[in-house]
Amino acid sequence: MSVVAIKEYVGVPRDLEANYHGNIMTYITWEKHLMFAAPFIFPVPPSMLFGDYIKAIAGVIQPHPDAAKIDWSKVEWRKSYQPWQPDMAKTLAENGITHKCHMSFRTPGLDGIRGLGI
Amino acid sequence: MSNVFIAFQTTEDSRPIVESILADNPGAKATESPGMVKIDAEGSLTVKRTSIEERIGRAFDLQELQVHLITISGHLDEDDDEFTLAWPN
Amino acid sequence: MDMKATKKLGLKDRYRNQTRGLHWDTTYQPMDEVFPYDKYEGIKIHDWEKWEDPFRLTMDAYWKYQAEKERKLYAVLDAFNQSNGHLNVTDARYINAIKLFFAAIPLHEYMAHRGFAIAGRQFRGVGPRVACQMQSIDEIRHMQTQMHTASNYNKYYNGMHAVHHQLPRMWYASVPKSFFDDAITAGPFEWMIAIGFSFEYVLTNLLFVPFMSGAAYNGDLGSMTFGFSAQSDEARHMTLGLECIKFMLEQDPDNLPIVQRWIDKWTWRGTRVLSLVAMMMDYMLPKRVMSWKEAWEIYFEQNGGALFKDLERYGIKLPKCALQGIEEKEHISHQLWAGIYQWNFGTSVHSWVPSDDELDWLSAKYPNTFDKYYRPRWEFWREQEKTGTQFINTGLAENCQVCQFPMLFTEPGDPTTLCHRETHYKEERYHFCSDHCKEIFENEPEKYIQAWLPMNQLPQGTCGGGTLEGWMEWVHLVPGQDNGNFEGSQDQANFQKWKGQVTGNN
Structure with a gap:
């Protein structure tokens, strides 16, 4: 029902x-990085290169002191909870990102203020 | 056995009501917070019309409680003489 | 006030005479055509006469005592105005707690008024119809008294000028709005569980008892009085909710799984809405009566627990979500205030980093979680403020499809990871803050796919065109006046100025 x-x-x-x-x-x-209270939403064209998408993310997370230290080549990605490796030179669509897709990324060695996850 | 409770605004009118409840329900315990008093009792608690009338020196309708009441917990059984809150098990 | 007329009948008989014998079965139209809405939810009722309203308030007594409550309340409000009562509150920060209250509650009291009028028409049994009618009248009284109290503050302070306009627009107002929209679009029996049980029994005890005692503690006699006055009606309402649950369960064993599902759903929806009250109690009251955790333990765990224990005899089980609520009592107030603080460019309330003694109070009240997870956040943000680079989150937040909160709650068992759930329905993805919101969706997806999620609307251009300035204009938020930090606000300056005027002669 x-x-x-x-x-x-x-x-x-x-x-x-x-x-x-x-x-x-x-x-x-x-x-x-719970200093950012909730996941972000980004409305973006599916033709955007993933590398450019990351630049948009980097802008929003810039107030966090860890943001400047991120090595994007080492970032661990997940899409819909599954491990996943995006291709920076390809578009979001080519990377299989569709409408209302949820992604997350972990920055090894950077776990927030004093490593507390914040 | 779960606790029942009843809470009243702290007013001149509610004071004799609270006194009656504490006198009629030996296990009942009153806790005062700003603006209110909450009475907890194990299992059940009864408000008796005659006890309140003895204290205020006039006839009292138990439904006057509504004016001073803040909240209750437990199943209610009310008639002209008694207002009882209880958890049956 | 005593009017003890010569009594010919006892209370039980008087009440019975009022609520029975007024009803007749229709003859030239089928009853199901006249009352088409009280069967489709699947609840089976065999004998409406078994309905008992324990309060047994007759109409004459109802008018008499409600009038008495009103006289007492308005005497306080008059005294409050005559003595510039708004200047007697502990601190102008306090006023932000009641701004949030006025943004979230009075208009939903009005929805409750409508909902009980509708339910009163929909039930074919005369007992619940009379009870719903009285509750409908109570609810409009609550809306009116709250609005009158709000108007005394609105004359002096910012952020309260557009609560009606903001209700369907402001991102945090959508949380209680979605609760009431969900309830009023359900059938009459589910409405009774949603409001009579969840909202009255679980929620209003926490909202109108410890929070209003907190209002008293902070010198706000107006709010305390309407709060307690409203709650005196809620005592009747929650009794009605309980009676409705018992009635359904006693009428037919087939009703049990339906009632259980509603109890599970509405316990969780109520728990989520209560996060707002948690934040108000722990962060927005300058003087605190008790912590959110303590209030939750008294009114949810003990009082709700007593009810669930009582309902066991009908086969009702404690909702699974109650366990998550118990775990979250240590977290939600901190998580939500952190959200309000970082998004305070978009709120009609002011916010602040707690002071040292407030941080110490929170550490003492939350020994398991505050120092470990939350205090470092506030200390970091305070340092940031000192250096002139306040932490602001300019990203748009993801909303839960069901409760509509920004998805700021953490994973059960892991307070360092945001909780996130996803499902698919008709080839579209939907996202949730918790297993329980996901389950609510999956039970009735066709209903929740229609949710108006405030953040998802912005890029659609439906909220002022898609820019922040356009959104503020659309939502009637005056930047630099209604929003942002308390420190440096017009409210703060005015309160200090007026307070100086009443304590000095210049």
């Missing part, structure tokens, strides 16, 4: 890709 209703009931999702003017929504978490 997809909903308890008195008659046939079909919902309309509010966040379909078509609503984003050519962009897709991406969700991304920087693991062990």
